[in-house]
Structure formats: structure tokens, C-alpha cells
Amino acid sequence: MNSNKKFEDEIQFTELVKSPLRLFGWVYLLFIGVLLVTGIYFVKNLDSINYNESPQTLNDSLGLYEDKPLIKGGVMPSMDLGLIKNPTDELIAKGKEQYNTLCATCHGTNGDGEGIAGAALNPKPRNFLKMEGWTFGTKFIDLYKTLQEGIIKNGMSAYEYLPPEERTGIIHYVRTFADYPEITDQEVEQIDETYKISSGVTKPNQIPVAKAIKIISEETDDLVNKLNAEDYSNDPGAILLDKYSRAPQNVMLAVIENGVPNTLDEFIKSITSQPDSFGLKSSIIRLPREDHEVIYKFLKNINSKYSS
Numbered sequence: 031m032n033s034n035k036k037f038e039d040e041i042q043f044t045e046l047v048k049s050p051l052r053l054f055g056w057v058y059l060l061f062i063g064v065l066l067v068t069g070i071y072f073v074k075n076l077d078s079i080n081y082n083e084s085p086q087t088l089n090d091s092l093g094l095y096e097d098k099p100l101i102k103g104g105v106m107p108s109m110d111l112g113l114i115k116n117p118t119d120e121l122i123a124k125g126k127e128q129y130n131t132l133c134a135t136c137h138g139t140n141g142d143g144e145g146i147a148g149a150a151l152n153p154k155p156r157n158f159l160k161m162e163g164w165t166f167g168t169k170f171i172d173l174y175k176t177l178q179e180g181i182i183k184n185g186m187s188a189y190e191y192l193p194p195e196e197r198t199g200i201i202h203y204v205r206t207f208a209d210y211p212e213i214t215d216q217e218v219e220q221i222d223e224t225y226k227i228s229s230g231v232t233k234p235n236q237i238p239v240a241k242a243i244k245i246i247s248e249e250t251d252d253l254v255n256k257l258n259a260e261d262y263s264n265d266p267g268a269i270l271l272d273k274y275s276r277a278p279q280n281v282m283l284a285v286i287e288n289g290v291p292n293t294l295d296e297f298i299k300s301i302t303s304q305p306d307s308f309g310l311k312s313s314i315i316r317l318p319r320e321d322h323e324v325i326y327k328f329l330k331n332i333n334s335k336y337s338s
């Protein structure tokens with residue numbers, strides 16, 4: 031081969047065998063070509079190659095919502111702390127009676143945890159004859175806590191509505207099934223500190239949100255019915271309101287609920303600065319003061335008539 035020659039006319043394949051490194055330049059081009067083709071293929075099929083394999087799941091927030099139970103408030107009566115260490119026979123007899131009505135279906139009449147209602151539960155209702163494997167414990171205060179809070183997730187409900195004395199009676203009856211730990215003075219003090227049983231506790235009513243909403247909407251319905259029953263068609267204020275609001279009834283309800291500004295000037299100022307937020311059309315801004323006053327008087331009447 032002539033070494034002075036600058037360019038080779040064609041590939042000398044025989045030379046290639048002797049020095050394979052020369053192939054590299056061509057491999058490089060091939061590589062770019064392949065890359066280009068794959069690139070184009072990828073971009074064209076992007077949708078099917080690169081899709082989201084695990085579809086997003088959204089939790090239904092409505093399903094997660096759990097309302098509060100309706101609890102009637104009142105005063106939880108106080109109790110003589112002495113009964114915890116020295117229960118009377120009547121107290122235990124009353125406890126037995128309540129145990130048999132409230133607890134025996136699950137825990138068994140003889141306390142062995144084999145009651146019919148508990149058969150399907152897992153874990154099974156506690157066997158009161160055995161001292162092992164308790165969740166909260168076997169001390170008096172532990173049983174008191176169980177009745178106060180329940181072990182809801184395991185099917186043991188709370189009996190917090192039972193007055194302290196009745197709870198004490200039931201617990202003492204349960205304690206007759208086996209040898210339970212002795213009650214210490216310290217424990218009694220601790221119970222009183224935690225559950226305030228010697229002073230009595232006042233509990234407020236608790237209304238479930240759903241029920242509260244229902245009550246409110248029933249009240250509103252009532253009001254709407256009353257408003258509907260009235261004939262305002264001759265009242266100039268009502269006529270103007272009808273013309274300048276999107277839903278006159280809502281304006282009236284809002285006024286009954288929230289009141290009316292004290293003076294005409296305040297009223298005009300608020301409705302003309304934000305007619306929208308009162309459910310009024312913005313054209314109300316252009317009304318003369320006298321018309322504003324007519325509407326104001328009408329709404330004031332409505333408010334004094336229906337607002338409680």
C-alpha cells in the first residue's frame with residue numbers, strides 16, 4: 031500500500047483483518063444509526079411503552095368518615111370510694127344481675143368466655159377463670175379501664191354509660207370467678223384520680239354530626255315552608271329583592287340567620303361592595319338610595335319576624 035496516499039478509495043478488507051481497530055470508525059456510525067432508529071421507535075410508541083402500570087387508586091374520603099355516636103349528657107353520679115375495697119353483698123348481687131344481662135352472652139354465665147354471642151369472635155371473649163393473656167390486665171383498675179374504654183377492635187364494647195357503682199358491682203362479681211389480685215389503697219386513689227368517681231362527672235350531650243346537620247336542615251326546611259306560606263307579592267321590598275337577587279329566599283334565610291346591619295348606610299355599603307356574597311345581582315348597585323331603603327326595611331322585617 032502506498033503510504034503517501036491520503037485517502038483510501040475503498041475499504042481494504044484485507045487490511046481490516048490485520049488491524050481490526052480500523053473497524054471502529056464504522057461501528058461508530060452503525061451505533062448512531064441504531065440509536066436513531068430506536069429513538070424514533072421509542073418516541074412514536076411512547077404511549078404504549080411508557081404507561082403507568084399500577085393505576086392510581088383514590089381513597090373515598092366519605093368512606094373513611096366515622097360519625098360520633100349520640101350520647102345523652104348528664105351527671106355521672108359519684109360513689110363512695112370505700113365500696114371498691116369493701117363491696118356490700120347487695121352491690122355484688124346487683125353486679126351479678128347486670129353481668130348476666132350484659133356480659134354473660136359473650137363471657138358465659140360461669141365466666142369461662144364460652145357465651146354463644148362470643149363464639150364467632152376472634153380473639154374469644156376473655157375467660158374470667160384464667161389469669162393469663164389479658165389485654166389490659168386483671169387488677170381492679172384494669173377491669174375498670176376495660177369497661178370505660180372497651181377493647182373495641184376486638185369486639186369488647188365500652189360500658190362507659192354505667193355509673194361507677196354499677197361498674198364496681200359487676201367487676202366484683204367477675205372477681206368471684208377466680209382469685210384476682212388484691213385491691214390496694216394506691217389503686218383506689220389512682221382510679222379516683224383517673225375517673226373522678228368520688229366527685230361525679232358532668233358529661234355534655236354529644237350529637238353525631240350527621241344528626242346535627244339533619245336537625246339544622248329540618249329547621250331550615252321549616253323556615254322555608256313558613257316563608258313560602260307568606261304572600262309577599264304586594265310588598266315593594268320583596269318585589270325589588272326578587273328582581274335584584276338570584277335567590278330571594280336564600281337572601282331572606284341569610285338575613286334571618288345572620289341579622290341585618292344596624293343602619294341603612296352600613297347596609298348599602300355592604301351590599302354594594304360585595305353584592306355577590308349576599309346573593310344579589312351587581313345591578314343592585316345602581317339602584318337609588320330610596321330603593322335600597324325599601325329592600326333594607328323589608329329584610330329588617332323578615333329578620334325581626336323569624337329570627338329567634
Ligand code: HEC
Pocket residue numbers: 129132133134135136137147148151153154155156163164165166167168172173176177181184185186187189200201204
Ligand atoms: C359482644 C361480646 C362481649 C360482651 C357482651 C362483653 N364482652 Fe368483654 N370481652 C369480649 C371480647 C371479645 C374480649 C377480648 C378482648 C381482647 O382479648 O382484647 C373481652 C374482654 C373483656 C375483659 C378483659 C380485658 C383484658 O384486659 O383483657 C373484661 C374484663 C371484660 N371483657 C369484661 C366484660 C364485662 C364486665 C362485660 C359486661 C358488662 C362484657 N365484657 C361484655 C367480648 C364481650
